[in-house]
Amino acid sequence: MGYRQLTQKQRYQIFARLETGASQRQIASELGIHSSTISREIRRNAGCHGYDPEQAQILSDRRRRLAWKTTKRLPSLIRWITRQLRDEWSPEQISGFMASANGIRVSHEWIYSLIRDDKAHGGNLWKALRLPQQRRYHRHLAKRAGLGKIPDRVGIEHRPAEVENRLYIGHWEGDTILKGHKASGLVTLVERRSGYLLAARLPHMAAGGTAKAMIRLLKPRRGAVKSITLDNGSEFAEHQQVAQAISADVYFCDPYRSSQRGTNENTNGLIRQYFPKGTDFRRVSDAELRRVVEKLNNRPRKRLGYRTPAQVFLGEYSGALKTAGAALIG
Numbered sequence: 001m002g003y004r005q006l007t008q009k010q011r012y013q014i015f016a017r018l019e020t021g022a023s024q025r026q027i028a029s030e031l032g033i034h035s036s037t038i039s040r041e042i043r044r045n046a047g048c049h050g051y052d053p054e055q056a057q058i059l060s061d062r063r064r065r066l067a068w069k070t071t072k073r074l075p076s077l078i079r080w081i082t083r084q085l086r087d088e089w090s091p092e093q094i095s096g097f098m099a100s101a102n103g104i105r106v107s108h109e110w111i112y113s114l115i116r117d118d119k120a121h122g123g124n125l126w127k128a129l130r131l132p133q134q135r136r137y138h139r140h141l142a143k144r145a146g147l148g149k150i151p152d153r154v155g156i157e158h159r160p161a162e163v164e165n166r167l168y169i170g171h172w173e174g175d176t177i178l179k180g181h182k183a184s185g186l187v188t189l190v191e192r193r194s195g196y197l198l199a200a201r202l203p204h205m206a207a208g209g210t211a212k213a214m215i216r217l218l219k220p221r222r223g224a225v226k227s228i229t230l231d232n233g234s235e236f237a238e239h240q241q242v243a244q245a246i247s248a249d250v251y252f253c254d255p256y257r258s259s260q261r262g263t264n265e266n267t268n269g270l271i272r273q274y275f276p277k278g279t280d281f282r283r284v285s286d287a288e289l290r291r292v293v294e295k296l297n298n299r300p301r302k303r304l305g306y307r308t309p310a311q312v313f314l315g316e317y318s319g320a321l322k323t324a325g326a327a328l329i330g
Contacts, residue, residue, distance in 0.1 A: 011056050014042075036305070171226055186202060196297055201284060214228075297313075
């Protein structure tokens, strides 16, 4: 449910229901909008004497006027947008994050026009745009070595249905990114609800090393690890060691069905922008990998209501972000 500007009529309805003691969630349900919209409205527009619908409309109109002026006139805003583009945020991510964070509304079409103008004047800002990744319908041939070699494998058909709805953190997807035929690689773990990424280098591809790396990544966060859904690569053959150390259930996808780990698959595509095919991960430092992981975890996502994976995962894990059990877009 996307964010929409509230009308004067809706503001009067919010005021009337608040007077009767209705909760923000009840009001949102009655108006057909997300509860975070109600929360944002009250936080921004309530005064010292409570929520006044007429005053709220005045404040909202003023913000929209200021946002237009800021968009058109502030060189500092253009410099900030340029920095985010060079840090590989998409125009849609920049637009959504600005609206969510401070109410400044700049359309992604306007940002694209800024890029076109820059290119027309000899600039190279267009080169920062991320290119769409070509979809792959089958896993790399090296993955086939794992089929039939995973002891006590539990298929995804046994995974609880609740994992699908992404209403709570704690359900992870795992895979590896390889150089050649398992010369070296990365193990990547992505939390399904938030898209929060963990990754570790695998200088030598072996089941024992993969299990140890997964335990090292997940153990500090084991309170937020309920299940892990893995690819069928033989490097995950020691999955039981991980399950026991983390106290989590482990499931395996159907063969060649990467769509069953869509969050992980998409994130691996983003990682490949920094470590293209042919990268020898024995020559990649841990510090380099950490920088990439932090960059992806702190990039706003549309499906998270333009929050970042770090905001959602760490916020809900700590209890600071009260969004667990609800849709994140809004």
